[in-house]
Ligand code: IMP
């Protein structure tokens with residue numbers, strides 16, 4: 001079977017954007033004396049986070065969390081369950097949540113709610129991609145890579161049925 005993939009965002013564009021985001025993150029946290037921790041939401045954020053953390057000069061920790069949406073109703077009424085919690089403490093730290101893509105905003109708003117109760121010094125959001133037309137819950141995203149139209153995309157961590165995460169660019173699958 002031949003899969004046709006059209007490039008929406010090239011590997012070069014992604015790498016330039018990741019560098020830019022890393023510089024913005026460094027500038028933002030330069031004057032904080034708190035510990036910085038990047039929290040990646042598994043599994044989609046791993047490729048982005050691996051590249052992004054290497055563009056950030058300020059020393060920081062990496063931690064990971066797996067959450068899943070479940071239940072019925074619209075996406076905004078779904079709850080989020082923690083499948084794998086953080087390994088470390090975030091109390092008093094600067095927390096930067098790393099996500100691959102924000103669609104409805106439901107996942108991240110629930111994650112923010114959960115992590116805020118643990119009394120971090122600060123929490124900010126960083127996403128490589130946002131689909132603003134799909135948003136059901138407004139989120140204040142401090143670090144944003146690309147805004148895209150409402151199309152299903154894969155690659156650079158994003159999957160379709162757990163596949164295509166390894167594709168080095170972001171593309172649309174043509175069936
Ligand atoms: P939200 O809770 O609706 O913001 O969902 C965000 C999650 O939906 C992301 O972490 C992805 O796992 C998934 N998602 C949304 N749009 C896409 C897409 O175009 N391709 C792959 N995964 C997507």
Ligand code: MG
Pocket residue numbers: 041042043044045100101
């Ligand atoms: Mg995801």
